[in-house]
Amino acid sequence: MTTLPPYQGRKRKLVIAFDVGTTYSGISFVILDPGQVPEIKGVTKFPAQEHVSGASKIPTVMYYDRAGKVRAAGAEASVEGIFETAEEEQWIKTEWWKLHLRSKYGAGRHLSSAIPALPLNKTIVEIFADFLKYLFECLSTYIKSTYPNGDALWKSLSGDIDFVLSHPNGWEGSEQTQMRKAAVVAGLIPDTTAGHARLSFVTEGEASLHFAIHNGLPKGVLQNGEGVVIVDAGGGTVDISSYRKNPQTKAFEEIASPQSYFHGSVFVTVHAEAFLENFLSGSPFAEDLDHIVRTFDKTTKLRFKSADEMQFIKFGSTRDNDPAHNIRFGQLKLPGSEVAHFFQPSVDCIVSAVLEQKKASSHPISHVILVGGFAQSPWLYDRVQSSLTPSGIATFVPEGHVNKAVSHGTISFYLDHFVQSRISKFTYGTMLEVPYNPNDLEHQRRLDKVYTTPAGEKRVPRGFDVILPKGTQVSESSEFRKTYTWISDSKQAFKFMDSIWCYRGSLANPKWKDEDTENYSKVCYIEVDLSHVKLDKQRNVQTKKKFYTVQYSIVLLFGMTELKAQIAWTENGVEKRSPAKIIYDPNTKDV
Numbered sequence: 001m002t003t004l005p006p007y008q009g010r011k012r013k014l015v016i017a018f019d020v021g022t023t024y025s026g027i028s029f030v031i032l033d034p035g036q037v038p039e040i041k042g043v044t045k046f047p048a049q050e051h052v053s054g055a056s057k058i059p060t061v062m063y064y065d066r067a068g069k070v071r072a073a074g075a076e077a078s079v080e081g082i083f084e085t086a087e088e089e090q091w092i093k094t095e096w097w098k099l100h101l102r103s104k105y106g107a108g109r110h111l112s113s114a115i116p117a118l119p120l121n122k123t124i125v126e127i128f129a130d131f132l133k134y135l136f137e138c139l140s141t142y143i144k145s146t147y148p149n150g151d152a153l154w155k156s157l158s159g160d161i162d163f164v165l166s167h168p169n170g171w172e173g174s175e176q177t178q179m180r181k182a183a184v185v186a187g188l189i190p191d192t193t194a195g196h197a198r199l200s201f202v203t204e205g206e207a208s209l210h211f212a213i214h215n216g217l218p219k220g221v222l223q224n225g226e227g228v229v230i231v232d233a234g235g236g237t238v239d240i241s242s243y244r245k246n247p248q249t250k251a252f253e254e255i256a257s258p259q260s261y262f263h264g265s266v267f268v269t270v271h272a273e274a275f276l277e278n279f280l281s282g283s284p285f286a287e288d289l290d291h292i293v294r295t296f297d298k299t300t301k302l303r304f305k306s307a308d309e310m311q312f313i314k315f316g317s318t319r320d321n322d323p324a325h326n327i328r329f330g331q332l333k334l335p336g337s338e339v340a341h342f343f344q345p346s347v348d349c350i351v352s353a354v355l356e357q358k359k360a361s362s363h364p365i366s367h368v369i370l371v372g373g374f375a376q377s378p379w380l381y382d383r384v385q386s387s388l389t390p391s392g393i394a395t396f397v398p399e400g401h402v403n404k405a406v407s408h409g410t411i412s413f414y415l416d417h418f419v420q421s422r423i424s425k426f427t428y429g430t431m432l433e434v435p436y437n438p439n440d441l442e443h444q445r446r447l448d449k450v451y452t453t454p455a456g457e458k459r460v461p462r463g464f465d466v467i468l469p470k471g472t473q474v475s476e477s478s479e480f481r482k483t484y485t486w487i488s489d490s491k492q493a494f495k496f497m498d499s500i501w502c503y504r505g506s507l508a509n510p511k512w513k514d515e516d517t518e519n520y521s522k523v524c525y526i527e528v529d530l531s532h533v534k535l536d537k538q539r540n541v542q543t544k545k546k547f548y549t550v551q552y553s554i555v556l557l558f559g560m561t562e563l564k565a566q567i568a569w570t571e572n573g574v575e576k577r578s579p580a581k582i583i584y585d586p587n588t589k590d591v
Helices: 074-078 082-088 097-101 106-110 124-146 150-157 173-185 193-197 204-215 219-224 265-279 284-303 336-360 378-391 402-416 441-445
Strands: 013-020 024-032 061-064 070-073 092-095 161-167 199-203 227-233 238-245 252-261 311-314 331-334 365-371 394-396 419-423 427-435 458-468 473-475 480-488 495-503 520-529 536-539 546-557 564-571 574-579
Touching: 013 124, 013 402, 024 124, 024 402, 061 074, 061 124, 070 074, 070 124, 074 082, 097 124, 097 173, 124 150, 124 173, 161 173, 161 204, 161 402, 173 199, 173 520, 193 199, 199 204, 199 402, 204 227, 204 238, 204 252, 204 365, 204 402, 219 238, 219 365, 227 336, 238 336, 252 336, 265 284, 265 336, 284 311, 284 331, 284 336, 311 336, 331 336, 336 365, 336 378, 365 378, 378 394, 427 480, 458 480, 458 495, 458 546, 495 546, 520 546, 520 564
Parallel strands: 013 161, 161 199, 227 365, 252 419, 365 394
Antiparallel strands: 013 024, 061 070, 061 092, 227 238, 238 252, 311 331, 419 473, 427 458, 427 495, 480 546, 495 520, 536 546, 546 564, 564 574
């Protein structure tokens, strides 16, 4: 067990971590008092769960009425009689909605048919905001009701709160921006620079590492610098991250590019539903498919541990029988081997992803830590462990409640910040107009695209200028920069938007956007304001028209959990810098 050092701040502060999962969500928090050792706590009482001892999570579910108002959320959306009330009053249930916020690249682009649609033309930001607001109310109620003088304590804390939101490894700046918008809409933070600074992000993989550090890592990892793979198996995604503790710096560093896969526990249910829909075809109980699938999800799936034993889905009464479809006394009987098939894609995904991390890692890996709600499945753990053992990899679940791994680990990330360097998942750069070289075959191939600048120079558009190559070890203080010359015949054109691009394909040295085009995507825009910089006035030798130029550098910092950017230029031999605003627009088409 790792203990936290005393808090060094000057005044009391509340830090809240919301772990908004696809199927279940949790809240962890810490009250920081100067000079005191912080104690990470979790909310263990929620509305409609007051009599459940130690409940640490609630369903990520909400009901809306036809006017778009939230009528039930969390555990309240599962209380007895809620289905009848919802049907009578025509409420609309929304679940698995977090998957709508997924990155649309990679496997995420193929999920639309498996995800329930958002209700009432609401946006994902609005849905996310409604749930964040509900979680915040749950926390407020919890502190007021469980602490001595709770009302006074909450009043003293509510004016200075920092928030940390966790998200899957595959999410990037665009998804973080929408989460921040949701926090603003929910009223958690104001829409100001200072307000935005009170909200930070961490990947679920990194949060899980922090949890594992506090709840037991193998000695080989803590003392000998051996690599460890953190597998956060949640409801929607399985997040895979690999780390080692650097013996020199004592800090942790990523040793392979983190990955995120859509093989969480909900997809076991998706596979089960597809099978049962076909299996029950022609049965009078086919109309009860939704109820049968819900029962499987809440009971059979959770306790499944043997492919050799018959499995039962008890969905009805003793009068419900259909022997032709293995239904007797209200129970649907299935071979354990069939249920194992529902799990197999997730098992295969985890095993192959771990082995791929082992192969790609810059250091030996011999341990796997399995956390997350799905990690509580005895079948998943057994299959993953037995499949990885022949490769010399030991798999285990850390002490403590693994379903709290992300929320508790998120608070630890805020306090400890164990990870000091990360691996770039993709190649990042800008699109560049390359000076035309008539002797370059690549330039000759693109002769029809060549154009002439105001300075009279010929350029080839859509060259890709790499700023950060894929697989680069990036420390938190690392800067990656490229210098460019901006040319225009108008002084007003020196305030403009530049763009950062990402290459996600397999080319070792990507240079042109028209090669493997589909694997280039625009990451964001960067606001560049050089209107205050002294411009170099020149004339075109041939046309005699005047034009202006200025040299500037784009400085990118990839080492944190959010991308940061600066613009640099030189005045009188001295480099000057200014922060650059990054703009993510999920609706912008790549051009």
